[in-house]
Amino acid sequence: MAASDRYDPSDSEPRWLKAWLDSGALDPDPSGPGDAYAIAIPPPNVTGALHMGHALNNTIQDVLIRSRRMAGDQVKWICGTDHAGIATQAIVEKDLAQKEGRSRHDLGREAFLERVWEWREEYGGTIIGQLQRLGATLDYGNERFTMDEGYANAVLRVFVDMYEKGYVYRDNYMVNWDTGLGSAISDLEVEDREVLDTLVEIAYPLSSGEGELVVATVRPETMLGDTAVAVNPDDERYGHLIGQTCVLPLVGRELPIIGDDYVDPEFGTGALKVTPAHDPNDFEMGKRHGLEAISVIGEDGAMTDAVPERYRGLPAAECQARVTEELRAAGVLRGEEPYTHTVPFSHRSGARVEPLISLQWFADMTQLAQPAIAAVEDGRVRFTPERWGDVYLAWMREIRPWCLSRQLWWGHQLPVWYRGDEIYVGVDGPEGDGWVRDEDVLDTWFSSGLWPFATLGWPEATPELERFYPNQVLSTARDIIFLWVARMVMMGLEYLGEVPFSEVYIHSVIQAPDGRRMSKSLGTGIDPVEVIDEHGADALRFGLLMMSSAQDVRFNHERVAQGRQLVTKLWNASRLVVERGGTPGPCPTPQKLADRWMASRLTAAIEESESLVREFDFSRQADLLYHLIFDEFADWYLELLKAGEATPQVAGPLLEQLLALAHPQLPFVTEECWHMLSGSDELMLTHASASPPASRDAEAEATIEGFQELVTSLRSYKSEHGLARRDRIEVRLEAGEGVWSPPDGLAGLVNAEMAEVGEGAHVVPASFGSILVLPPEIDMQAERARLDAAITAAEKELARAEKQLGNEQFVSRAPAELVEAERDKAARYTSELKTLRAQLAAAGGK
C-alpha cells in the first residue's frame, strides 16, 4: 500500500492546528452576532505539564466549544495559567538548590522572585503548547495569568473590599502548619494518612493526693502545653472528679478536670489530656471552657520558651523522646503500645502537619456562602452528575474560616502594612513613613476564585466582561469543588451579582490501568503527549471520551486504539465517496432507498447527539458516532453505494454532514476529510453544525432493516456451510414480498441472486417470513447441524413465551401491548418450528 493511502496524523495535525490558530476564529468578537458562549479553562499550573486529567477535561471543553462555534455562537474559551504559589515556588527552590546549592533565603525575596519570573518565561509555555497538540481551540491570543498586572489588581481589590466589609480579619487561630514549607496551609490542602505511632499512657496524680487519672497520647511532648484533663460527664468512673484538679507531671501545673461530651468514654482510658494550642479538637474544647492555650511548639518545629528550661529549643521529636524518658523515670508512664491512626500531612510538601496557633489572615465565608448555597438550591448553578451538587452544599453549609495567608514569597503579597499597632489595608499602600508591608502572600485559590471575571478585565467594565460573564459551563475535576468551584460561585455572586456559570460538569477521574492513582511520583502516569505522538490527537480524544463516565475509570489503551481505527475508517470512507464523485453541498431529496435510509439515520444521529451533549454524556455520544460511522455509513451505506444502490450526489452531502457531526470529537481528521471532499479553503472549524439532511423516514428505515436481516442471514448461512464469499447462491423469499432485495445489492453484499428456487431448497427463518436458499453444493451434515441449532433456539424461545402466556397474572396485569407481543412471538416460533422440522426431516434428520 502506498504511503499516501494511509492517514498520517503526524502530518495532518500540525497543518490544521496552524490553520485554526491563523483563522482568527478562536478570538471572538464581543460585539459580534450570535449567542455568547464562554468557558473558562481551569488554569493549569504555569510550570506544569499536561497530564491525562487535563487531556480529558480539555477534550470535553473543546467538544462543547467547537459544537457551539459551529452552531454560530460567539464563542470564547478563556485561556490562561495559574501562578500556583506553593508548587511553583517549590520547583524553583529545588532547581536553585540543585544547581547552585542555595536557598531562597540566600538570594533574598526580590532576587528570588525575579528568578521565578524567569522560570515562568522559560517553562511557562509548555502546557499551552501541549493543549494545542490536543487540538484545544482556546483563545490563545488573549492568554491570562493569575499574576499579570490587571489580574493582580483585581485580587488586591477584592482582598481590600472583603477587609472593609469585615469578612477578612487577622487572628490568632489554630492553623495547619506545614513544617516542610514553613507556612500555614488551608484545611483543604491537608490529607490524612495512616501512621504507626506509639500510644503512651501517662498518669496525672490528683491534687487531692488520692488517686490518679491516666491519659493516652501519641504526642507526649505536647503534655507540656496541657491546660486541662477532660472526661465525659456521664462517665461513672470519673464524673465525680469534675471540678477537682490534677497535677501535670514534669511541669507541676495544676490542671482543672473538666466535663465535656466530646470525650468518648469507650476510647482509651476515658480521660483526655487537653492541649488547646496543638490539637484542633482541644482548641475548640479550650474555647468552650475558657482554657488557656499554651503554645509549646513553635513555627520552627522546636519547643518554645513556654516549657521548662531543659526542653527549650529542642526539636519536637527530640523533646518527645526526652519527655517519655523522664515520665518513665518519674514512674508515671503507665503503658506504651503501637498504635495506628490517621494524622494530617501536607498535600504539598508531604510533611506532617503540626497544628498550632498562629497569627494569620482569615476570611469568614459564612455570609458569602449564603447566596452561593441558594444559587445551587434554586438551580441557577446545576451540577452534572447531580450528586456533586449535594457535596458542594454539604460543605458550604458548614463552611469554616479560610486561612488566607501563606508564608511564601511567590504570590500576591498581602496589601497590608503595619506601623506599630496601626494596620493599613489598601491597594495602593499607605502614605507616610515607617510602614512595613506584611510579607505573606495570599492562598493561590484566592486569586483562582476570581478567574471567570478577572480574566475578562474586571474590575474594568470591558466589552468582554459584558458579553462573556457569566460563562456557560465549567468543566473540572471533583477534587477542587471546594477549593475552586465553591469559591468562584461565592466571589462571582459577591462581585458581579451573578453566578459565574450555570452548568458545572464534573468529569471522571482517569486512573492508571491497574487502578492506582495516576501520578508522577508513583510512576503510574501516562503522558498524553506520548499517546498523541503514537496514535494522533483524535484517537486520544475519542478514547478519553469513550472512557469517561460518571465514575472513576481506568485508562484503557484499547479505547485509544478504537479511536485510531475510527479515524482511519472515516478517512477511507471519505476517500471512497470522493472517488465515486461525491461533492459537498445541500442534500438533494433522496430518491433511492439506501440514500433515504442513510439520510434518515444521520438525521436521527444528529438529533441524538445534540441531546447527549446537552446532558454531558460524552461517552455515549462517542459510541453513537463510532457505530454511525462503522456500522451504518461504512458497512451498509457505502457497500450499497458500491453496489450502485445509492448515489454519489447524495453520498457527498451526507458525508459533509457526517464530518460536521464528528468534528468536535475528531477535529483533525474531519478537517482533512472535509478538504478532500470540498477542495475548498473553508475550515470545518467554522463550518455550520451538522443539520438534518432529511426528516426521519420510517419506511426506508424499516425496509433497510429487513434487507439487513436478509443479508445477515445469508452471510451467516454461507459461513455455517463453509461457503466462500465467491460461492454464488440462489434465494427466494417467502411471505416476504415487501422486503427490499435489489439484485445488485444482494450480489454485491453476499453474492446471492434472487431466483426461482424449488425442490431441495433450504429454509432460513426470518422475521418477515422465510428465505429459501439453494446453495451450489449441499453439505447435508452441516445443514442438519444448522437446523438442529435453529430448532433448539426456537423451542427455547417458544417455551419462554408460552410460560409467560400461561401466567394468568402476567396476562391480566402486564400492559396489553406486551401481552400481545408475546402472543405474536409464540405464533411466529410455532410456525417457524414447523418449517424447520420439516426441513430437518427432508435433510435426512429426525
Next chain:
RNA sequence: GGGCGGUUAGCUCAGCGGUAGAGCACCUGCCUUACAAGCAGGGGGCCGGCAGUUCAAAUCUGUCACCGCCCA
C-alpha cells in the same frame, strides 16, 4: 465516626423495571481494487451474597461482604 460511589463477558466499561450490551481479547473463514490499522461469521455472562416488593428485578427496598473516594 458520618457520607458518597462501585461490584455486569477474560479485560475496560455501558445499561438502571419488560427475553443481557459495546470495545478489546478469543475462535472460524476471507488479500471482496476505500480501508488487513481491514471484511464476514461465531463462542463466551446464576449482572457480588442473602432476603423482600412486583405479573415481571442486573435495574426498586433492606441487609451483609469486599473495593475506592470524600468529610470529621
